[in-house]
Amino acid sequence: MIRKSRATLLLMLALPALAHAVEILRWERIPLAIPLTVGQERIVFVDRNVRVGVPRDLQGKLRVQSTGGALYLLANEPIPPARLRLQDATNGEQMLIDIAATEAAADQQPREPVRIVAGEPVAPHYGQPREAQPSAAAKQTEQAEAPKAVPRETPVPVVLTRYAAQMLYAPLRTVEPVDGVGQVRVKRQLDLTTLLPSLPITATALGAWRLDDYYVTAVKLQNASAQH
Known part of the structure; x- marks a missing residue:
């Protein structure tokens, strides 16, 4: 049983x-x-x-x-x-x-x-970290030293700004993936009156992205005066 x-x-x-x-x-x-x-x-x-x-x-x-x-x-x-x-x-x-x-x-x-x-990770391309080639001396002390940040082929501000522009204006099929980039939550009602206080401009936050220690925020500026 x-x-x-x-x-x-x-x-x-x-x-x-x-x-x-x-x-x-x-x-x-x-x-x-x-x-x-x-x-x-x-x-x-x-x-x-x-x-x-x-x-x-x-x-x-x-x-x-x-x-x-x-x-x-x-x-x-x-x-x-x-x-x-x-x-x-x-x-x-x-x-x-x-x-x-x-x-x-x-x-x-x-x-x-x-x-x-x-699947297998893709080969490094635009905006992704490239592998640094260590010297002979660096190889000897590699285990003793803490890992360092890997340099990128293109400066991070350039990569991040271009990615944000593509996300806002480019067709979906043309947006090039960037390793490590992330979207940051931003309030659409964020108070931006101090951005250009002396000008009749209405500013609206559209979105924000982060890569490494850099941030970029897309802001829409609209002329609020009677003159266009």
């Missing part, structure tokens, strides 16, 4: 794991194929806050909802292969997924959720 009860318990514990199976896809800068079934919602876990770029010709055909690091995709009709862009709202990094929706077969089971995980 004891052995039988244990076997039954193990079986009962295994059933929820099977019911919540998740397909793992690794992002290595190669578009990820995520097939859909018409009328069945499929969940894609990305574990980050992303913005989704959807082609215009998919409006009304594909419902996309994003919340809590997960995407909810629902095809309302068959969709030929199409590409969606996912952009990390924090650092601008992009991922590409290829979707296609088909009608469900008679005996087809609901598609399991998908989880996208990070």
